[in-house]
Amino acid sequence: MGYTKEALRGVTWIWILRILTRGFSFLRIAIIARVLTPNLFGLYGIAALALSLVEVFTESGINVFIIQEKEKLKKIVSTAWIVSIVRGIIIFLIIILSAQHIANFFNSPRAYFLILVISIVPLIKGFINPSIIRFQKDLEFKKEFHFRLAIFAIESILSIIFVYILRDPVGIIYGLIMGAIFEVMISFLFVKPIPRFNFDKTKLKKILSRGKWITTSGIFNYLYHNADDVVVGRILGTSSLGLYDMTYKISTLPITEVADVVSRVIFPIYTKFSDDSIRLKRAFIKTIGGVSVITIPIGLILFFFPEKVIEIVLGPLWLDAVPVLKILGFFGVIRAISGTTSALFLAVKKQELVTIVTFVSLLGLAVSILPLVAYYGLVGAALASLVGTISAVPIMIYFTIKVFSGNEKSNSKSLY
Numbered sequence: 001m002g003y004t005k006e007a008l009r010g011v012t013w014i015w016i017l018r019i020l021t022r023g024f025s026f027l028r029i030a031i032i033a034r035v036l037t038p039n040l041f042g043l044y045g046i047a048a049l050a051l052s053l054v055e056v057f058t059e060s061g062i063n064v065f066i067i068q069e070k071e072k073l074k075k076i077v078s079t080a081w082i083v084s085i086v087r088g089i090i091i092f093l094i095i096i097l098s099a100q101h102i103a104n105f106f107n108s109p110r111a112y113f114l115i116l117v118i119s120i121v122p123l124i125k126g127f128i129n130p131s132i133i134r135f136q137k138d139l140e141f142k143k144e145f146h147f148r149l150a151i152f153a154i155e156s157i158l159s160i161i162f163v164y165i166l167r168d169p170v171g172i173i174y175g176l177i178m179g180a181i182f183e184v185m186i187s188f189l190f191v192k193p194i195p196r197f198n199f200d201k202t203k204l205k206k207i208l209s210r211g212k213w214i215t216t217s218g219i220f221n222y223l224y225h226n227a228d229d230v231v232v233g234r235i236l237g238t239s240s241l242g243l244y245d246m247t248y249k250i251s252t253l254p255i256t257e258v259a260d261v262v263s264r265v266i267f268p269i270y271t272k273f274s275d276d277s278i279r280l281k282r283a284f285i286k287t288i289g290g291v292s293v294i295t296i297p298i299g300l301i302l303f304f305f306p307e308k309v310i311e312i313v314l315g316p317l318w319l320d321a322v323p324v325l326k327i328l329g330f331f332g333v334i335r336a337i338s339g340t341t342s343a344l345f346l347a348v349k350k351q352e353l354v355t356i357v358t359f360v361s362l363l364g365l366a367v368s369i370l371p372l373v374a375y376y377g378l379v380g381a382a383l384a385s386l387v388g389t390i391s392a393v394p395i396m397i398y399f400t401i402k403v404f405s406g407n408e409k410s411n412s413k414s415l416y
Helices: 004-033 038-057 062-068 077-105 111-118 120-125 130-137 141-166 170-190 201-235 238-272 277-304 306-313 316-339 341-347 351-376 378-414
Strands: none
Touching: 004 141, 004 238, 004 306, 038 077, 038 111, 038 120, 038 170, 038 201, 038 238, 062 130, 062 238, 077 111, 077 120, 077 130, 111 120, 111 170, 120 170, 130 141, 130 238, 141 170, 201 238, 201 351, 201 378, 238 277, 238 306, 238 316, 238 341, 238 378, 277 306, 277 316, 277 341, 277 378, 306 316, 316 341, 316 378, 341 351, 341 378, 351 378
């Protein structure tokens, strides 16, 4: 059975979703950026960093596990839900207990309240029905389109309203909280099966055992994508952090979202013929080619017309970010193209390869970030991100070749 039509249909629906959500996202940023200053954005950035850090360190890999497994969803969903709830409570408590220390680290007392408020988001999201992953597992991307668009619309509209009324970055977090509540409600109203308060010990052990690589990879990935933010916020201050963070979002969202969309669709498809090396290789080559054709032109636009992009999205007060955007444009293209290998590695249940590649990226960033920021400021942070990405490319290529050669040997043995 061929999956080309399903892949194209899935990519189409998710791309439409991304175009709409990112369009709204840029509109939301453009509106909020004219209400809040870079310094206020920096305060929100600190709270967001705290949330994402704890989320990454407690990642269980449930979604990847569900997609990889061949058995029916109803046999897994209750165990997955219990794990999700416990994880949400743990994240909530960790953020509450560490809020003051995080605010002190960034020398920003005003960030303390924002960190406390944002801790409510994962607590609520822990109760989301895990059955929503069936949209991806069963290639039901049209349903996912309607589900995700409704959530994003509620979250975005309310964030803008709260920020406009309060003139404070806490409005963004209030929008996130309302979006989380809405997602929990509709996940139980419209998605089946419904989980119950019970779990299977065998399933739990499998989730935790296989998820350890997803957790480790997530930690490295978080550090890679946020270590530059931490260094910028610590050394250059919250205003520079706000400037850098917004520039990073502009440079990566239009580019990496292409790879994210493709990977989201292609991962469950890869799993359906992961034992067929010929089909797998053919599909992978098509994926790399398609992502390259789309992302390279976007990167060129960011490099040659950074002033126009920043003026349109953020306004003239943010033009200091022009040289940073030019460098991050290259970072986004390389990251988008090389990042498609993650879906391949996960499909063949080689989570450890994703972890190693991500660690090499982190190592490249860690070695270069401090000296580059010391000499070049925000531009140095962008250069360090680029160095980290380029460092991992040879390792990624090596593992990709190894995966295909390993599959071919396995297929050959199965013929005898």
